[in-house]
Amino acid sequence: MTAVSMVLTLAVVMMWLGTAVPWPVALVVGLGIDGGWLATLAYERRLAAQGDHNRVVTAVGWSFGLIATSVLVAHALTAEHSAGAWLAVAWLPIAAKALWLVHSLWERTALTAAALDAIRGIQQEARDEAAVARARLRAEATSEETRLAAVTDAGARVARVQARTAKTLAGAWSTLESARQGEDTSRALTSVTGRVTPGVTPRWELPVWGPVEPVTALESGPALSDTDLEWIVIDIIAHEAKKGRSVSYREVATLFRTGGHSASEVRLRAAWKRAVGAS
Incomplete structure (x- = not known):
């Protein structure tokens, strides 16, 4: 677009000023406009490559673009033929400058190949x-x-x-x-059970289908200590000794559990041995 704009600017200057001034002069004017635009553009690109920016250079570049556009618009307005076609291409210098601006913005955000590979990964x-x-x-x-x-x-x-x-x-x-x-079955069952269990009338009850109520667990008292076990065993031995009896471990265990106490077999036997040894 930059090259097309430069060619159009040079051609318009040659056609527009060629009738008023000699063609070498018109050529110099056209080349001056294009050369100034290209020089400022190149310098601005060099500054951008260095990470720098100069507003004056940018303003001069836009000025050359506006001059080229103005030349094209003026030629289109004064042309007798194809005025619309010349107006249609009059915006190319400004558009070329705008594209260079967009390109500079893209270069500021451009990434290296390694960064692009990392992003793709x-x-x-x-x-x-x-x-x-x-x-x-x-x-x-x-x-x-x-x-x-x-x-x-x-x-x-x-x-x-x-x-x-x-x-x-x-x-x-x-x-x-x-x-x-059935009457016959009932009499037969009664005659049979009467001989086995005299005086007992058989009852044939069907089970009841319904919800089951859970039975509460028996509450056990606190566990007895070794000292308590030993005193209880000594008391049982002493109580039986008063009756003139010497009891064995089995008898002591039976009397212990009959009295409502509970303990493991190992602890109860150990308590009995301590009680017998103490006596």
Whole structure:
């Protein structure tokens, strides 16, 4: 676009001023405009390569662009033929300068090949991790679906077995109830049980189906210490000695547990040995 603008500027100057001044003069004027624009552009590019910027050089460059555009606009307005076509290309010098500005902005943000490779590597790694995460989620969803299907199928099989078992039990209880209600069966059972257990009337009761109430656990007292165990064993031995009896360990253990006490066999035997040794 810069080259086209320079050619158009030179051609317009030659055609516009060629009728008023000799063509060498018009050529010098055109080359002066293009040369000044190109020189300021080159110097501005050199400063940009060094990381520097000069507003004066930039202003001069824009001035040469405006001059070239003004020449093209003036020629289009004064031309007798093809005025619209000349106006259509009159914006090229300003557009070329604007593109050089955009190019300078791009160079300020340009990255090295190593940085671009690192960015591509990071992006590829992120894509790989996202793909692995998606695959893991799909696999987990599939396995969970399979597990739920298996659990549902197993539950259905259990329900069918329970239904068949309940039906079988219902038939069995119905048969037993019919047998119990029958007069002949009742007399036969009574005659048989009467000989085995005289005076006992047989009762055939069906089980009650319903909620089960949990039985509360027995509350045990605090664990006895070794000293307490020893004193209890000594007391049992002394009490039996008053009766003129010498008791063995088995008798002491039986009397100990009959008295409502509880202890492990090892601790109780150790207490008995200490009590016998002390006596």
